[in-house]
Amino acid sequence: MIVFDQVQKSYQVGGRAIPALHPTSMTIETGEVFGIVGHSGAGKSTLVRLINLLEPPTGGRILIDDENITGYNASDLRAFRRKVGMIFQHFNLLSSKTVADNIAFPMKLAGIYSRTEIRDRVNELLQRVSLVDQANKYPSQLSGGQKQRVGIARALACRPTILLCDEATSALDPQTTQSVLKLLADINRELGLTIVLITHEMDVVRRVCDRVAVMDAGEVVEMGAVSDVFLHPKHPTTRDFVFESESIDREDMQRDLAQAPGRILRLTFRGESTYTPLLGSVARESGVDFSILSGRIDHIKDTPYGQLTLSLVGGDLDIAMNAFEAADVHVEVLR
Numbered sequence: 495m496i497v498f499d500q501v502q503k504s505y506q507v508g509g510r511a512i513p514a515l516h517p518t519s520m521t522i523e524t525g526e527v528f529g530i531v532g533h534s535g536a537g538k539s540t541l542v543r544l545i546n547l548l549e550p551p552t553g554g555r556i557l558i559d560d561e562n563i564t565g566y567n568a569s570d571l572r573a574f575r576r577k578v579g580m581i582f583q584h585f586n587l588l589s590s591k592t593v594a595d596n597i598a599f600p601m602k603l604a605g606i607y608s609r610t611e612i613r614d615r616v617n618e619l620l621q622r623v624s625l626v627d628q629a630n631k632y633p634s635q636l637s638g639g640q641k642q643r644v645g646i647a648r649a650l651a652c653r654p655t656i657l658l659c660d661e662a663t664s665a666l667d668p669q670t671t672q673s674v675l676k677l678l679a680d681i682n683r684e685l686g687l688t689i690v691l692i693t694h695e696m697d698v699v700r701r702v703c704d705r706v707a708v709m710d711a712g713e714v715v716e717m718g719a720v721s722d723v724f725l726h727p728k729h730p731t732t733r734d735f736v737f738e739s740e741s742i743d744r745e746d747m748q749r750d751l752a753q754a755p756g757r758i759l760r761l762t763f764r765g766e767s768t769y770t771p772l773l774g775s776v777a778r779e780s781g782v783d784f785s786i787l788s789g790r791i792d793h794i795k796d797t798p799y800g801q802l803t804l805s806l807v808g809g810d811l812d813i814a815m816n817a818f819e820a821a822d823v824h825v826e827v828l829r
């Protein structure tokens with residue numbers, strides 16, 4: 495478990511302290527995939543670099559499994575850093591070393607593993623990231639997705655309990671992004687590793703994260719289960735991220751809604767209710783006529799969800815709303 499207790503960070507620039515993270519308290523549970531989403535400069539990298547003490551906090555305490563890491567001396571810190579792996583947007587591989595040597599590098603650097611241990615671990619990791627055939631290639635001979643797989647294998651070499659991912663898929667195309675996210679999800683499930691993942695894309699959060707913190711100007715402005723934050727965003731920054739990920743143009747949407755007659759509702763179906771054929775029966779029961787203004791069906795991690803925006807005229811709206819709610823559908827009145 496990672497606990498931030500009133501942690502803050504300022505950078506000294508030209509003799510002045512510029513705040514990058516305002517006092518923040520939060521808990522990341524062991525074994526979860528925790529997303530941190532925010533625009534450029536929001537403080538995401540700062541927050542993540544505090545977890546492995548690449549940056550020391552200027553205030554507050556960081557506890558990992560009940561130990562205050564902010565009090566570590568140099569030797570504690572070396573041992574601690576082996577427990578925290580990190581992967582980067584631009585992979586940060588050593589260009590003069592082969593894939594196998596890149597993966598072995600942190601184990602050699604640690605100086606506590608035998609040659610056999612290193613060889614066996616590298617082979618095991620090559621298999622895990624499906625790069626057995628590429629072991630003797632150099633980074634320049636690999637695709638972006640393969641480079642990130644090497645990055646992941648290298649980050650796992652010393653058997654960390656926490657994996658930090660700093661925009662790990664931002665340099666990859668959508669298909670490669672999907673395969674790297676699937677690999678991270680498998681690693682999380684099979685190894686029980688805690689993953690903290692920074693991204694500026696809500697879509698990445700939706701696919702792999704259990705919980706998410708939304709950052710804006712050095713503050714966590716919203717935090718919770720991805721399904722809650724994604725389907726019912728409260729803070730304007732969160733709403734922007736969700737609209738962006740759904741490719742919704744707000745002005746277009748407002749124009750469309752202005753032209754539609756009657757009341758406008760947004761229905762959110764989650765889990766089993768996503769597939770329930772509800773609209774026809776509700777229309778019959780309530781006498782309400784409806785037209786569909788927009789709709790989508792997708793997944794949050796492994797859970798299906800659907801969202802429908804409807805314009806409703808005539809009939810008894812209360813009966814319709816009660817019927818939706820009785821079927822476990824969340825109803826939001828937009829107008």
Ligand SMILES: Nc1ncnc2c1ncn2[C@@H]1O[C@H](COP(=O)(O)OP(=O)(O)OP(=O)(O)O)[C@@H](O)[C@H]1O
Nearest residue numbers: 505506507514532533534535536537538539540541
């Ligand atoms: N080493 C540093 N020295 C001075 N200021 C810094 C330093 N690192 C970050 N900052 C500043 O702190 C703020 C937060 O930066 P940070 O890199 O944490 O944001 P971010 O959300 O990760 O942005 P990005 O997505 O662009 O990486 C920014 O205003 C940035 O300019």
